[in-house]
Amino acid sequence: MVRVRSYDPISNNDVQPLAITAYALVNALGDGHRASLDALRNGRSGLTPWQSDSDPLTTWYGLVDGLDEPIVGELAPYDCRNNRLARRAIHCDGFAERVDKARQHWGAERIGVFVGTSTAGILTTETAYRSRQGSELPDFRFRETHNIYSVADYTRQELKLAGPAQAVSTACSSSAKVFAAARRFIDAGLCDAAVVGGVDSLCYSTLYGFNSLELISADPCRPWDVERNGISLGEAGGFALLERDSDSAVRLAGYGESSDAYHMSTPHPEGAGALAAMTDALQRAHLDPAAIDYINLHGTATPANDRAEDCAVSRLFGNQVSCSSTKGWTGHTLGAAGITEAIFTLLALENAFLPATLNCRQLDPALNLNVLQTPREASLRYAMSNSFGFGGNNCSLIFERRAG
């Protein structure tokens, strides 16, 4: 087992955990904390068989229902499936109301917005290409839908914020990275609070893209199972509010980031980059590996991804720590996976509940981790969430339930 060096602070040796004062999510399990928590407790998956006459793929998908109502009014130019999903997440779990309070407290210009996405509203462009006659495309709003920044821009305006902002797009780690960026902006004095989040919605680029790489499973994905054979895709949106000098039940204790420097779409076989990101997160949180009570794995259910992550996690933590992948519930929500699983981790901390790994029926004997096949009640203090993406981009987050 790798010993983690004690934290050697260079810049700031009294960094305190950062308060998470609100969070909200929407995914195939439904809207809000309650829908996700109930499904995680009851073993009810959000995956359904993919059905489309024009696109007869054999796979399962974590679809969000009821995204038909357009965005109207001042923000109507932003109308697209991705921003409708952002709107749904912003307006559940009392999130927008809590941001209103933060705006009154800090001022709109002191609250940053950091939103992760991998494909934003590319579906709008795909639809334009499919419907074009001749070489020209029909008119559509490109900046407000397709462009990566569209979802961060929409979020900032919908929440009436006026501070710094950016869209982070590092594939499947995008909406984990937003926590790190927000923490730095707050530490650097650029803002006092931040809305962080991630939104990724159904599009054909990712469905056929992963299909071309032969990474899509015909069945609901089965993380850590001996017969796992690929991912199920899904769509989701989620947000969290981070505030300096504030009280909250759960906090961001650390983050770690790294690059594999290995391959564009295949992880380092021993998970070297994943190991570096987790080690970095522990150092920032001033924690030894033994302090971590639960790990929400990236756990995509491709043979290579789970093998690499198993190798990295077991090298650092041994094989005792409780782990699970929740991709069997939501599907892989790509640029929204980081925030979705960060919030699942926060729900685990707040509710003393460890989700199982849905669809993992027979653990792969070649893998080492203590992957939960049944849910467990247990009081947790520290938990980690892993997100790893194309381009070898890795991010690990550590969350803390405040003692007492």
Next chain:
Amino acid sequence: MKVYLRALGVVAPGLAGWSQAATVLRGEAPYRPEPLPRYQPAMLPPNERRRTTATIKLALQAASEAMTGNGEKSPAAVFASADGDLEIADRLCSALALPGRPVSPTHFHNSVHNAPAGYWSIGSGSNGASTSLSTWHGSFAAGLLEAASTCVVEQCPTLLVAYDHPAPPPLDRFCPTQAPFAVALVLTAEPSADAMSRLRIATTRNEETRLSGDLEGLRQGNPAARALPLLSAIACGDSRTVTLPYLDDLMVEVQCAL
């Protein structure tokens, strides 16, 4: 935030490398936009090099120039681009409009916004933290804020690469980028003997700094070229404050000093 500029790279028609760019920005030579040579990212193994697009090559060329000879091995990396790789977006969306949706796996993995960052980490062997971002036409300033905050908070050298490439038809109607432009900066938290400038960076609501003549056309014709007023201040070597566009209602101010 206070950071030090250690090295620069620039790639644009007529500004092929920092030394040529500095001469033009100081007014010692006229600006003549000549087509760029065909860059090949020598840092990559041949099988990876073959998969790179014009956008990736553009970003890697600027990054390589900034990283050559400065001794930083594994800096944190920030890649900023308004639109990413629109040639790839066009190819993906075109394939999705055909029967059978014949998407190429290489085009798909090149379609992620962090593709240039991924290739750069593979080519340079850098396994540090890396992010890729956009704030539309303010992406250079957004990248500068992200890179400076990383540099100051994490106390590590940070490479910033900002790039945008013109879109192919039919997307060019939606994305008015005129000419390719990439710029790379290596920032450090502490001064070094070879530091080119000290930069104090903050957000502001002042008006953005403009240039004159053809260089203003270049600045307006590419989101990454919004860096030109800063590059001009550095080339002239005097103490100067420039304001760069960032968001619709927010700018980034940079005070440059020797």
